[in-house]
Amino acid sequence: MTHPASEPNPPAGTATDATNTPEPILATAGVSKTFPGVKALQCVDFRLFPGEIHTLMGQNGAGKSTLINVLTGVVAPDAGTIRLAGEIVAFASPQEAEAAGVRTLYQEVNLCPNLSVAENIFAGRQPRRFGAIDWPDIKRRAQAALARLDVALDVTRSLDAYPIAVQQMVAIARALSVDARVLILDEPTSSLDDSEVAQLFKILRHLKQSGIAILFVTHFIEQTYAISDRITVMRNGEREGEYLARDLPADQLVSKMVGHERMSARLRDAAREGHADREGPPCAQAAQPFVELRGVGRRGTLQPIDLDVQPRQILGLAGLLGSGRTETARLLFGADRADSGTILVEGRPVKLRSPRDAVRHGIGYCAEDRKKEGIVAELSIRENIVLALQARRGWWRKISRQRARDLADLWIERLGIKAADADQPIGLLSGGNQQKALLARWLATDPKLLILDEPTRGIDVAAKFDIMDRLLALCANGLSILFISSEINEVLRVSHRVAVLRDRRKIAEVAGQASNEDNIYRLIAGSGE
Numbered sequence: 001m002t003h004p005a006s007e008p009n010p011p012a013g014t015a016t017d018a019t020n021t022p023e024p025i026l027a028t029a030g031v032s033k034t035f036p037g038v039k040a041l042q043c044v045d046f047r048l049f050p051g052e053i054h055t056l057m058g059q060n061g062a063g064k065s066t067l068i069n070v071l072t073g074v075v076a077p078d079a080g081t082i083r084l085a086g087e088i089v090a091f092a093s094p095q096e097a098e099a100a101g102v103r104t105l106y107q108e109v110n111l112c113p114n115l116s117v118a119e120n121i122f123a124g125r126q127p128r129r130f131g132a133i134d135w136p137d138i139k140r141r142a143q144a145a146l147a148r149l150d151v152a153l154d155v156t157r158s159l160d161a162y163p164i165a166v167q168q169m170v171a172i173a174r175a176l177s178v179d180a181r182v183l184i185l186d187e188p189t190s191s192l193d194d195s196e197v198a199q200l201f202k203i204l205r206h207l208k209q210s211g212i213a214i215l216f217v218t219h220f221i222e223q224t225y226a227i228s229d230r231i232t233v234m235r236n237g238e239r240e241g242e243y244l245a246r247d248l249p250a251d252q253l254v255s256k257m258v259g260h261e262r263m264s265a266r267l268r269d270a271a272r273e274g275h276a277d278r279e280g281p282p283c284a285q286a287a288q289p290f291v292e293l294r295g296v297g298r299r300g301t302l303q304p305i306d307l308d309v310q311p312r313q314i315l316g317l318a319g320l321l322g323s324g325r326t327e328t329a330r331l332l333f334g335a336d337r338a339d340s341g342t343i344l345v346e347g348r349p350v351k352l353r354s355p356r357d358a359v360r361h362g363i364g365y366c367a368e369d370r371k372k373e374g375i376v377a378e379l380s381i382r383e384n385i386v387l388a389l390q391a392r393r394g395w396w397r398k399i400s401r402q403r404a405r406d407l408a409d410l411w412i413e414r415l416g417i418k419a420a421d422a423d424q425p426i427g428l429l430s431g432g433n434q435q436k437a438l439l440a441r442w443l444a445t446d447p448k449l450l451i452l453d454e455p456t457r458g459i460d461v462a463a464k465f466d467i468m469d470r471l472l473a474l475c476a477n478g479l480s481i482l483f484i485s486s487e488i489n490e491v492l493r494v495s496h497r498v499a500v501l502r503d504r505r506k507i508a509e510v511a512g513q514a515s516n517e518d519n520i521y522r523l524i525a526g527s528g529e
Contacts, residue, residue, distance in 0.1 A: 023086055025050045025213045026071065026102065026182050031080030033066055040066040042237045043080070048182065053204060053214045055224050055245070058234035059257055059321055059486060064217055067234070068184055071215075072104050073097040085181070101181035105171050105188055113160035113167075118142035120159050121174045145173040149203045164300070165196035172203065176212075183207065184215045189223060190322070192300060201227050219322025220503045221250055221526065233257055250525035257320065258486070258521075288347050290449055290480045291363070293332065296341035302327040303505040304340050309449060314471065314481040316495030318488055318520050323501040325484045326368055329451045332482070333365040334358040359392050364442030366435075368453040368484075374438045377427030381419055382408035384426045385440045392445055411440035415470060435467060449480040456490060468494050488517050500524060 024047035033041040041063050048054050056064050069075045071082065073091030082089050084100055091097040094104065111120045121142045126133045142155040151169050159167060168188055175183055185204075189197045204214055204227060218224060224231065224245070231248055233240040233256045240256050289308035297304035302324045309315045317325045330336040332343070334352035342349050345361045352358050355365070367373035375384055386404045393399065399407075408422035415436040419429060426437055435455055442450055456467055471494055475481055485491050491498055497511045500523045508523050 022049055024048055024083070025085055026215075027083045028067075028071070028077075029081050029083075031067070031070055031077045031082065033070060033075065033077050039237050041070065041077070044234075044237075044239045046232060046239065047242070048213045048215055049230075050181075050213050051208055051211045052229040053208050053216055053227050054230045054232065055216045055218060055228040056232050056234065057218075057224060057253065057257055058240075061236070062234035062257075063237040064234050065186070066237075068104065068186060068215075068217065071097070072102055072184065101179060102184070103175035103180040103182065104184040104186065105168070105175065106186045111159055111167060111171055111174070113158070115159060116156050117146075117153065117159055117162070117170055118155040120170055121145055121155075121177055123174075141177070142173070145177045146170070148176060149173055150206070151203075163196075165192050165199065168192070168200060169203065172207075176207070180212065182213045182215065184217075186217045187219070187322075188216075189218060189220065190300070197223065219320055221253065221320070221524075222503050224253070225250065235259060251522055252525075254320065254521050254525045258488075289344075290346060291332065292344040292347075293328075294342045294344070296331055296338045296343055298327065298331060298336055298338055298340075301336065301504065302331065305506045307499060307506065309480045309482055310496075311448075311480050312475055312478055313496045314475050314483050314494050316491035316498040317482065317484045317501060318491050318498050319501035319524060321486065322504075323524075324504040324506075325501055326453055327504070328501070329365065329453050329482065329484060332358070333363060333451055335365070356391075359388065359445065359447075362446075362448035363451065364388065364445060364447040364449070365451040366438050366442065366453060366455055375426050375434050377425065379426060380423045381412065381417070381426050381429070381437055382422035384437055385411055385422075385444055388441045389444045407444050408440075411437075411444060415440055415443075416466065432467070436470075439467070439470075443474070447479070449482065450474075451482045451484075453484045454486065455483075456485065456487070488520055492517065492520075502526065 027045075027047040029045055031041055031044045031046070032039075044063070044067060046067065056067070058064050066075070070077050073093045073096050076090070076092075082091075084102065089100065091100070091102075097104075112123065115123065118138050122138050127137045127141070128134055129137070139155055146153065146155070146169065149169055149172060151166070151173070153162065153166065159170060162170075172183070189200065192200065204216070208214060216227060228245040230242065231245050231253065232242045233253065235257060290311050291309050293305055293307040295304040295306065305324070305328060307315070307328070317328060319325050327336070331338045332352070334354045334357050337353060343352055344350065350357070350361060352361070358365070376387070382404050385408045386399055389407070390399050405422055411417070412419060412422060417429075417433050417436045417440070419433065426434060429437065439455070452471070468490065471481060471483070483491060483494055492515055495515070497509060498515055498520065499506055500508045500510065500520055502524055510519065510523075
């Protein structure tokens with residue numbers, strides 16, 4: 001999969017003749033890392049030059065986080081070498097990497113909110129005078145570090161007195177105060193609004209001009225092109241390629257991230273086997289949507305969105321990871337609280353302050369992470385299936401063992417769950433059968449709307465088509481479904497309409513002939529109509 005890298009793009013002011021082409025400040029050669037059952041990295045070559053902003057792009061599971069962990073000493077590679085300024089290094093810990101000038105800032109600010117700004121910047125390395133901490137010097141040096149970023153604030157105030165955007169600046173100031181040569185930012189903008197992102201980018205450009213190498217990790221395409229000199233695309237643990245940002249159109253970037261060509265070929269193969277891509281069941285237009293979102297949003301998570309899900313219809317959500325798909329689902333299920341807009345259920349405004357409120361209104365939710373947020377592996381299939389129904393009834397109205405067994409047997413038969421019996425631990429089932437059991441859990445509550453976030457992830461092709469066919473049948477029988485998948489062909493196969501999200505915004509809604517892969521990928525990349 002690895003494509004030859006483009007020629008280096010020297011930063012502004014760097015000579016470009018062959019003899020003066022800059023050497024990478026940080027580089028890997030043939031780096032591999034395997035975890036039990038997962039090849040996280042496979043022979044990855046990577047290079048980062050001084051005075052550039054280099055963005056690492058890829059879907060969930062592409063290997064971005066593992067590569068960062070290898071570069072910063074969190075984990076050791078199984079094979080390959082890492083070079084810093086031309087010298088082979090093998091960091092045994094993040095502290096060793098920091099001492100060598102490689103600093104990492106994560107999505108969640110890793111500072112002490114109860115300490116002052118100055119204390120955070122110099123925590124663990126406070127200057128001393130006559131054996132005591134020199135507080136006036138710490139204050140002066142903290143102010144100087146922030147001034148380098150064009151930030152002025154009271155460094156004696158507690159860090160938690162400032163918003164997340166300012167805390168990010170403090171974290172950067174701490175990194176620069178120890179002479180960082182490489183600055184790695186992992187999803188630093190996920191909790192920032194547009195003005196805060198603009199301020200952060202202004203600072204990053206300033207740092208770039210001073211010669212610092214910046215590795216930027218994001219899922220936001222617009223931000224990638226606003227800040228990047230170079231882009232490395234990761235897919236399935238491999239480096240797909242390295243490109244100058246100016247030479248890689250957004251639609252090509254999306255295609256390389258998701259493997260669009262391979263997906264289309266796989267879909268054609270499925271069609272030849274009798275699984276042809278097709279539209280969902282005929283949809284009866286309802287006089288009134290079951291649920292409507294009007295300007296519903298959450299600061300730092302999702303821009304205000306308008307959305308409606310009709311009875312007897314499947315609405316698909318399409319977009320890359322970080323586009324706002326899961327965030328929309330969580331707001332609709334009450335797992336997160338919206339801070340703007342109105343949610344209407346059957347035409348009436350409702351407040352969804354918690355999942356219990358959503359369940360009471362007939363909404364069910366299969367979360368993206370089946371292992372962590374779905375199954376209870378130690379419990380039986382029967383106990384997992386009745387879990388949501390029991391929670392809705394309240395623990396003081398316990399479902400009898402016979403009623404639970406009858407419900408479990410009913411849905412095991414209806415959904416074709418392959419198991420010895422209902423008392424088998426759910427953790428022993430295949431991924432596809434676990435997913436069917438989660439569907440059964442919510443169907444047992446007789447929902448009116450079912451939210452499915454990546455319901456076919458990690459299961460085999462036959463199970464995928466089986467689940468999707470069953471979803472179409474449920475919809476035909478009256479259920480409304482919100483369907484989320486990173487596999488665009490799956491979204492198209494089951495959805496009557498598709499809402500397209502990009503960078504935490506809804507940018508389009510398509511149906512009919514406009515519902516095709518090429519058009520949706522163009523919309524995701526920002527070039528569709």
